Amino acid sequence: MKVFVTGATGWIGSATVDELLAAGHDVIGLARSDASAAALEAKGATVLRGDLDDLDSLRHGALNADAVVHLANKHDWANPAATNAAERGAVETIADVLVGTDRPFVLAAGISGLVQGRPALESDRSPAVGPDSPRGGSENLALDYADKGVRVVGVRFAPTVHGVGDHGFTSFLVAAARRHGVSGHVGDGAHAWSAVHLTDAARLVRLGLENAPAGSLLHAVAEEAVPLRVIAESIGAALDLPVAAVAPEDAAAHFGFVARFAGLDMSASSARTRDLLGWTPSGPTLAQDIAAGAYSAR
Known part of the structure; x- marks a missing residue:
């Protein structure tokens, strides 16, 4: 597959690009900077310049790929509203492009805040709903597209991907x-x-992309x-x-x-x-x- 990856030079994204390339997939990586672009090119990936605020670049990447892996996040802890808005806008833009295509759309989410008092399960729905919620409620927003011909797969990462x-x-x-x-x-x-080791997390992203059915929620958790x-x-x-x-x-x-x-x-x-x-x-x-x-x- 030709896979468009956001966050392609980030911590999890870099390992995911390596995993996808090793498995024979072609990668289009979103890059904000010259350094990021050079790193992707050195691996043999195709570069698409842009960021999460550049919805045209996201739209272009999704249109020209067989699958999308969305791992980028602004992580602006001083301005969470901007982070949440960017995340929701990015997910909505990508998902709208993929409607009716049955193409995979794998997106990152987290374990934090799902439940307290017991380990979270894949069957637990995120309480984050709506644009003002953490991550802009992007996981629930994306899952709504599973009934619109998008093979949505949420990957919830352990709080420490080490x-x-x-x-x-x-x-x-x-x-x-x-x-x-x-x-x-x-x-x-x-x-x-x-907790989960980085290489295990990247492998799970690939497996989810290749094999998980629409609406799946996966937990990247080893311990x-x-x-x-x-x-x-x-x-x-x-x-x-x-x-x-x-x-x-x-x-x-x-x-x-x-x-x-x-x-x-x-x-x-x-x-x-x-x-x-x-x-x-x-x-x-x-x-x-x-x-x-x-x-x-x-």
Whole structure:
């Protein structure tokens, strides 16, 4: 297939482009900068210049591809309304192009906020509905197109997609540990996050693109629930720092931006995903990656 990929030079996007090319697909990658364009060309991908605010470029990419993988997100934490609006506009633009074609449209989503008190399941619908909700309610918006001749597949990524070069949640925990000289966890550290290695996540995107039926929700989750205490202990061992509990009222001062997530359960099952696609994660665990120096070398 000729696959149009947004976020093609991002953390998950770069690995997904590699996975798609290795499987024999042609890739059209959206690139905002000269550096991104050069990186894609070096891999053998075709470059389409543009970004999420350039709806014409998104429309062009979708029109000229057999499938779309949408992984880009503005991640403007200072202006979430702009991020949500851009995400909703991008999804709507791409989906409108694909109506009636039965072409695959794989889009990224997250585990955070789905449920509390138990691991999230693929059958759990996102509570984010409407343009003012997180990510602009893009997952539910896209699923509405499954009845309009679009093979919509949502991939919900674990809160930590880990590996060498990760700049996500785990890297923020490592940075806080370096800053304060102690690797912390909120309270007793029982809150847990799911985790997946980058290569396993990229392989799931490809499998979903190739084989998942319309309306599927897939969970890119290798480890269902890794307690924050275990993550903190792994970071402490890797950095040779003590490990300590951080009171909830002190979390913002200690963790900074990631404090709002450090006290949340963000766990999920991937049992249905594995059964549906035969996906078997084989990469290292989060603790193994931390111990091997994936984060401590920085």
